Amino acid sequence: MTEAHRPAPPSPPVSAADSLAETEASRSAKADIPAREDVLTLAETVDHLVDATGDPSVSLRRAMILLDIDQHPNTTQNGIGERLNLEKSVVSRNVDWLWGHGCITRTEGRLDAREHALHASTYTHKHLQLALRPFGQQHEALKNILHRFIGLFHKHMPSLRELKALLAVGFKGEASRSDIINNLYDGPPTTDQRAIRNLIEEGIVDNT
Structure with a gap:
């Protein structure tokens, strides 16, 4: 076999990083992350969130904003910002995306036409209900879990894909890159590889 046709060595497995618990933020995040036997249920919840938004690249923050809108029908952007402690520009950018992709509807406020009342669309609400089923339809429980996962990342805002x-x-405790990609969503291979690389660069998983 020539060098040009020699198969590439298999990628090393990726395992959960021992350093995950070394920082105070990581210890706090792990406290509310489900035990291993519940991970499959949470993975299915992520699938429903992807169905609700139509895009696995949606950030966890955007998913939290969508959950907040579903939890508080007729909310305004100011209300979202106050509850989630987010800047107006961040809320506005994410609300515009959700509206542009059909995830929410906007109607003029009764008291102030400049303040739109926001609702989850019927299709999105249906998938959010499925996502919330393991949490007893308690939006705060799922929002808190997403917030905890956000706390594991220090360099960028994680996505549903990540x-x-x-x-x-x-x-699994550890998995090969192909195992991970097989559990992800249809998309460019480079996008899936970037998601794995981000986890490694953040120190959340080890490349062993």
């Missing part, structure tokens, strides 16, 4: 990749590792 969370699903992390859960794939957590379910």
Whole structure:
């Protein structure tokens, strides 16, 4: 076999990083992350959130904003910002995306036409209900879990795809790159590889 046709060596497995618990933020995050036997349920929840938004690249923050809108029908952007402690520009950018992708509806406020009342669309609400089923339809419980996972990342805002990749590792203890990608969503291979690389660069998983 020539050098040009020699198969590439298999990628090393990716395992949960021991350093995950070394920082105070990580210890706090792990406290509310489900045990290994519940990881599969959470992975299914992520699938429903992807169905609700139509895009696995949606950030966990955007998913939290969508859950907050579903939890508080007729809410305004100011209300979202106050409850989630987010800047107006961040809320506005995410609300515009959700509206542009049909995840929410906007109607003029009764008291102030400049303040739109926000609702989850019927289709999105249905999938959010499925996502919330393991949490007794308690929006705060799922929002808190997403917030805890956000706390594991220090360099960028994680996406639903990255969370699903992390859960794939957590379910098995360690997994090959192909195992992880097989648990992700249809998309460019470079996108899936980038999700794995982000987990490694953040120190959340080890490349062993």
